[in-house]
Amino acid sequence: MLGQLETTYVQYLSPEGKLSVAGHAVWNQLSAEMKISFYRWMSFVRMFDRRSVILQRQGRIGTYAALEGQEAAQVGSALALSKEDWIFPSYREHGVAMIAGMPLSQIFLYWMGRVEGCKPPEGVRLLPPSVPIATQIPHAVGAAWASKLKKETSVAVAYFGDGATSEGDFHEACNFAGVFRVPAILFCQNNGYAISVPFSRQSASPTVAEKAKAYNFPGIRVDGNDVLAVYDVMKQAIERARAGEGPTLIEAVTYRKGPHTTADDATRYRPASEVEEWVKHKDPLTRYTRLLKAEGLLSDAEEREWEAECKAQIDSAIKEAESSVPAPPEHLFAHVYAKLTPNELRQQQQLRKRGGRR
Amino acid sequence: MKQLTMVQAICDGLRVALDQDPSVLILGEDVGKNGGVFRATEGLWNEFGDDRVIDTPLAEAGIIGTSIGLAVNGFKPVAEIQFMGFIYPAFEQIVTHAARLRTRTQGAFPASLVIRAPYGGGIRAPELHCDSTESLFVHIPGLKVVTPATPKDAKGLLLAAIQDPDPVIYLEPMKLYRSIKEEVPEGWYEVPIGKARKVREGEDITLIAWGTMVPVAEGAAKELEKKGVSCDLIDLRSLYPLDEETIIQSVKKTGRVVIVHEAPKTAGLGAELTALINEHAFLYLEAPVTRVTGYDAPVPMFALEDDFRPSVSRVSEAVQQVLAF
Ligand SMILES: Cc1ncc(C[n+]2csc(CCOP(=O)(O)OP(=O)(O)O)c2C)c(N)n1
Numbered sequence: 001m002l003g004q005l006e007t008t009y010v011q012y013l014s015p016e017g018k019l020s021v022a023g024h025a026v027w028n029q030l031s032a033e034m035k036i037s038f039y040r041w042m043s044f045v046r047m048f049d050r051r052s053v054i055l056q057r058q059g060r061i062g063t064y065a066a067l068e069g070q071e072a073a074q075v076g077s078a079l080a081l082s083k084e085d086w087i088f089p090s091y092r093e094h095g096v097a098m099i100a101g102m103p104l105s106q107i108f109l110y111w112m113g114r115v116e117g118c119k120p121p122e123g124v125r126l127l128p129p130s131v132p133i134a135t136q137i138p139h140a141v142g143a144a145w146a147s148k149l150k151k152e153t154s155v156a157v158a159y160f161g162d163g164a165t166s167e168g169d170f171h172e173a174c175n176f177a178g179v180f181r182v183p184a185i186l187f188c189q190n191n192g193y194a195i196s197v198p199f200s201r202q203s204a205s206p207t208v209a210e211k212a213k214a215y216n217f218p219g220i221r222v223d224g225n226d227v228l229a230v231y232d233v234m235k236q237a238i239e240r241a242r243a244g245e246g247p248t249l250i251e252a253v254t255y256r257k258g259p260h261t262t263a264d265d266a267t268r269y270r271p272a273s274e275v276e277e278w279v280k281h282k283d284p285l286t287r288y289t290r291l292l293k294a295e296g297l298l299s300d301a302e303e304r305e306w307e308a309e310c311k312a313q314i315d316s317a318i319k320e321a322e323s324s325v326p327a328p329p330e331h332l333f334a335h336v337y338a339k340l341t342p343n344e345l346r347q348q349q350q351l352r353k354r355g356g357r358r
Numbered sequence: 359m360k361q362l363t364m365v366q367a368i369c370d371g372l373r374v375a376l377d378q379d380p381s382v383l384i385l386g387e388d389v390g391k392n393g394g395v396f397r398a399t400e401g402l403w404n405e406f407g408d409d410r411v412i413d414t415p416l417a418e419a420g421i422i423g424t425s426i427g428l429a430v431n432g433f434k435p436v437a438e439i440q441f442m443g444f445i446y447p448a449f450e451q452i453v454t455h456a457a458r459l460r461t462r463t464q465g466a467f468p469a470s471l472v473i474r475a476p477y478g479g480g481i482r483a484p485e486l487h488c489d490s491t492e493s494l495f496v497h498i499p500g501l502k503v504v505t506p507a508t509p510k511d512a513k514g515l516l517l518a519a520i521q522d523p524d525p526v527i528y529l530e531p532m533k534l535y536r537s538i539k540e541e542v543p544e545g546w547y548e549v550p551i552g553k554a555r556k557v558r559e560g561e562d563i564t565l566i567a568w569g570t571m572v573p574v575a576e577g578a579a580k581e582l583e584k585k586g587v588s589c590d591l592i593d594l595r596s597l598y599p600l601d602e603e604t605i606i607q608s609v610k611k612t613g614r615v616v617i618v619h620e621a622p623k624t625a626g627l628g629a630e631l632t633a634l635i636n637e638h639a640f641l642y643l644e645a646p647v648t649r650v651t652g653y654d655a656p657v658p659m660f661a662l663e664d665d666f667r668p669s670v671s672r673v674s675e676a677v678q679q680v681l682a683f
Contacts (some may be wrong), residue, residue: 113661166416197388197416203415261484263395289593327661332653356666358670
């Protein structure tokens with residue numbers, strides 16, 4: 001399946017929650033723990049996301065990039081990674097970040113405009129959100145290259161959107177990845193729009209996946225709202241990478257249910273009927289919950305219990321972030337260099353003495 | 359005349375240009391159907407159509423590179439870079455080609471285009487959306503760089519930029535997009551590039567500012583007035599070319615200068631202004647030229663941005679120090 005240029009995509013779980021034949025095979029190989037894990041993470045991520053939007057409305061965090069609708073693409077791909085793997089995200093990958101081990105309170109800090117929120121705990125190989133589009137993709141290729149040079153088994157993944165495929169950085173990263181056959185996964189969440197601009201204005205190719213052909217490595221298109229398919233496709237790409245078989249471009253076809261960020265109004269450019277189709281009929285969490293319930297792996301009571309648990313964790317992370325002591329003004333000089341130059345030291349001293357604001 | 363905010367005045371300027379000059383094209387990310395993320399192109403796509411108000415792929419080098427080609431072959435592109443912090447993929451195109459094509463083709467194929475970019479902080483924007491890197495462009499011969507501080511200047515400077523035969527970087531202070539409304543003349547009018555605006559006449563000290571820092575310097579001037587200090591406040595408007603005459607005349611009158619900019623201090627435009635004043639008015643100076651600027655650190659995320667950006671009180675303190683020198 002890998003390497004085929006399909007305009008259709010890999011799908012194991014239909015929007016109605018029914019497994020395909022291939023889906024059954026994948027499903028049967030999953031542990032019960034894994035099966036429930038997909039649900040728990042998707043539901044957790046969604047609750048986090050909805051809460052963040054509310055926090056923004058309340059003025060408790062800044063402009064926020066919601067991911068609702070993209071949970072399966074993020075959870076499915078991130079759960080296929082190991083602790084040793086490197087992650088180079090964009091600004092919408094909170095779900096990936098949590099799974100990688102970024103504490104929730106840190107993620108909140110980031111959206112509160114605090115740089116401390118960029119730093120992952122020891123042992124978490126996650127870079128801060130890359131705000132300039134596509135710029136993180138070459139970094140992932142470089143990190144993957146390093147593991148190859150060091151003969152390590154870790155892979156590196158770059159997360160980016162469909163709009164990012166128009167930037168030179170995307171193409172240069174693909175080219176390096178192909179030329180040096182590095183263990184990188186270029187994971188595109190094609191949610192159909194770059195802010196207001198539809199994919200048809202980004203590219204004359206009908207898909208992102210087919211671009212891999214020109215760089216001579218596999219490109220695979222997957223239903224990004226099908227967590228099982230995303231997980232499986234990602235797992236195969238990671239295995240290929242670890243086996244020294246080079247990079248893979250994955251296009252996860254998905255949809256952001258809400259606006260681009262809390263500062264955007266998506267009704268200006270997306271027809272209501274299209275949004276409704278995705279929200280009502282293609283939702284990644286609804287689909288997977290249906291399957292779990294049909295398989296007798298999740299009850300309504302367990303669902304409520306889990307949601308209560310998520311809420312408690314999110315509440316406590318917000319509390320932690322909001323009660324974290326603000327950095328003093330002179331903190332803006334911390335870490336500018338490994339060792340500050342006399343000029344920075346002098347300015348830092350002035351700022352400390354005078355204080356900021358006012 | 360209508361009361362307009364700066365962003366409305368910019369939109370009005372673009373509408374007038376599209377209407378009166380058939381060679382004008384608007385291109386950029388989200389400038390069409392969405393009307394721009396700040397609504398600076400609101401309604402223009404509907405009015406002038408997809409061939410003149412163009413949503414491009416997400417690629418700054420592509421936007422500016424193709425604009426250069428469009429310019430060479432007869433159009434007047436007005437390209438939008440969504441935020442100044444995202445202009446860097448196009449840096450090569452701007453520095454190597456837009457700035458030099460006139461020289462390199464000995465006048466045959468100049469790159470006559472306008473690049474609009476919102477810039478500056480103060481609006482709690484996400485990371486990397488708030489830089490003020492005007493100096494990078496002021497430093498490049500062949501480019502003109504302007505930034506308005508009022509709605510009226512915004513429209514007039516924009517039309518002057520569109521009329522200009524050379525590439526103009528037109529920087530839009532986001533913080534001022536909606537903070538002031540004023541009467542803006544209808545139709546085509548120009549605010550000449552290279553002419554500063556006198557915001558206030560004063561005797562004791564010259565304040566020089568531009569863009570987002572004009573209201574800050576003005577706030578300081580008002581505060582100082584109560585203490586009996588009268589400030590001569592210059593809004594540069596044009597960062598390149600500089601209005602040397604207005605600057606030097608003012609310095610000769612007051613003998614004291616405070617320059618205010620949001621960009622970091624080192625190699626900021628304040629350094630150039632200081633050198634210029636030394637060259638032309640050294641003997642008139644009663645005190646060293648002083649700068650109030652952003653610090654020499656990456657523009658912090660918004661929790662610390664108010665500590666980074668010059669404030670009214672920082673400017674007032676600097677003025678008092680200069681007066682006490
Ligand atoms: C280099 C660069 N140009 C422009 C922007 C402004 N911008 C922020 S997000 C965005 C659209 C990105 O779309 P896409 O890559 O599809 O990702 P999505 O937001 O849909 O996840 C744009 C144009 C930016 N952040 N970086």
